[in-house]
Structures are given as C-alpha cells and as structure tokens.
Amino acid sequence: AQSVTQLDSHVSVSEGTPVLLRCNYSSSYSPSLFWYVQHPNKGLQLLLKYTSAATLVKGINGFEAEFKKSETSFHLTKPSAHMSDAAEYFCVSYGGTSYGKLTFGQGTILTVHP
Amino acid sequence: NAGVTQTPKFRILKIGQSMTLQCTQDMNHNYMYWYRQDPGMGLKLIYYSVGAGITDKGEVPNGYNVSRSTTEDFPLRLELAAPSQTSVYFCASVLGTTSSYNSPLHFGNGTRLTVT
Numbered sequence: 001a002q003s004v005t006q007l008d009s010h011v012s013v014s015e016g017t018p019v020l021l022r023c024n025y026s027s028s029y030s031p032s033l034f035w036y037v038q039h040p041n042k043g044l045q046l047l048l049k050y051t052s053a054a055t056l057v058k059g060i061n062g063f064e065a066e067f068k069k070s071e072t073s074f075h076l077t078k079p080s081a082h083m084s085d086a087a088e089y090f091c092v093s094y095g096g097t098s099y100g101k102l103t104f105g106q107g108t109i110l111t112v113h114p
Numbered sequence: 115n116a117g118v119t120q121t122p123k124f125r126i127l128k129i130g131q132s133m134t135l136q137c138t139q140d141m142n143h144n145y146m147y148w149y150r151q152d153p154g155m156g157l158k159l160i161y162y163s164v165g166a167g168i169t170d171k172g173e174v175p176n177g178y179n180v181s182r183s184t185t186e187d188f189p190l191r192l193e194l195a196a197p198s199q200t201s202v203y204f205c206a207s208v209l210g211t212t213s214s215y216n217s218p219l220h221f222g223n224g225t226r227l228t229v230t
Contacts, residue, residue, distance in 0.1 A: 009154065034219070043204065043221040090156065092219075094210075102147065102206075102219070106156040 002027045004093050006105035014113045019063075019078040021108045023091030026072065031093040033074045035065055038107075039087045047089075050074060061085070086112045116140050120205050120222035127195040127229045135190040135225050137205030143220070145210045146188040148172075148180065150201040151224075157204065163188055164210075195229045202226050 007022040025031060035047040048059025055067045061084075065076045074091060091105040121136045139146065144165045149157040149172075159172030163182040177199060179191040188207075192199060205222040 036219075043223045044206075044219075045221075046219065102159065104149075104157040104159075106154070 002031060002093050002103045004091050004103050004105040006089075006091050006108050008108050009106065010109045010111065012111040012113065013081045015083055016080050019076070019081045019085065019110065021076040021089050021091075021110065023074045023076065023105055024072050025074060025091075025093050027093065033065075033067065034092040034094070035059065035063070035074075035076050036090045036092060037087045038090065044090065047076070081110075081112045083112050083114065086110055118205055118207055118220045118222040120203075120225050122225060123223070124226045125228070127192075127227065129195060129197065129229060131195050132191070132193050133195065135192075135203055135205075135227075137188045137190065137222060138186050139188075139205075139207040139220065140186065141207065141209070141220065142185060143207035143209050144185065145208045146182065147206045148178075148188070148190045149204045149206065150174065150199075151204060152201050160190065160203075192227075197229050200227060200229045 003026040005024045013019055033050040036044040037047050038044045047063050048057045048065055050057045050067045058064045063078045065074055067074050089108045093103045118139045127133055147162045148160040150160055151157050158174045160174055160178050161169055161172055161180040163169045166182050166185050169180050169182050182188050203225045206219050208219040
C-alpha cells in the first residue's frame, strides 16, 4: 500500500528566506507525486507534479521539488518566501496498485513572518 | 469551462437528517473523488469512481453513499447525519489511467457541513 508522510505539521519562515517542506513516500514502485497548496477557505491548487520524466520538477510561483528514489523523498523548496506563500501544502501520491486512488499527506502549514 | 462545481457551499444539518452533496464537472474527466478534510488530518478519501457506473470505497466510506450514472456527476449522499460528519467536503476530478494522470487534478471549492 502507498503512504505519504509530511515530516512537519508546521513550518515558519521569515519573508525572503528559503522554504523547505518535506515529504517522504512509501511505495513498491515509483508513483506519480504532486504538491498542492490550499489557501484559507479555498480549494486545492496544483503546484507541481512528478511523473518520471525529470527528477527536478519546477512548479508555479517559484516552487520546485526533487524526486529522490534512493531517499523515497519529494521535498518542496522555494529560494525566497513571500507573504503570499502562507498556506497549507499537501504532498500527494498516485498510481499503480492503488488504482484511481490518491494518497494525501497530512499537510504542512507554512507561516511567513514579515 | 466551469471546472468542478460543488453545491451547496455551506449547510447545517440536524442529527439524523439526510442530504446530498452535488458535484459536477464539465471536463469529461473519467476519475472523480470525494474527500473530507478535518483540521490537522489532511484529506481522507471517502469514495471514488474511475468511470460512469463504477464506484469504490476509500478510507472512510461509512455513513456515505455515492453513485456515478453519468461522466459529469458524482453526488455524495449522507443518509443519517451524525456530528462526526461535520467537515469540509471536496470533490475532485482528473483524466487518468492506471499509471498516471493525463491532466491536473481539479478540485471544487468545497462544501462546509455542520451537523448539530
């Protein structure tokens, strides 16, 4: 069975400093992986996705993530945080034996201080 | 395209009442999902469907039912509402295959349900 673990429930950074949101996955194969962002009282928006084409994936708003099979990780990074990045972020996996199912991580709330 | 549309946006139910949360998409997506989101718990899959006439249980199906008579619509039914069903419900859809998604996953804006 697939599982996704987001290692931090809350991350706090200052504006202009780097962001790192950590995600580990568990699967017997390389799944498709995604990062979604949810702003307060809004739906979820796709930031980026990995589908085995390239291990370094660039997304919207300056975010990127690197797929590392040896570490079973898919961490989300951004070089410089902006106040508008404050939101909840979800790491999601899909594919293979979990036909049609998405597996969500528990979410990481990002706070950005001025 | 409207994307994924959920109705209603808000609802308050009394214990034991029933209701249907509506979800419709106009993108001809084959896969559709219902999730509930509770604080600090991420999103839990209630039911999903990989095509018209095909539905399957997710992680937390108890107390809910679904149907998928058309590609566009995927309603979620609560038969006997309980306080434990107080949550935010999200519907999502995507064009997918067994190994990957061929389009981004689209989410509706959610239905905030309170059962008292």
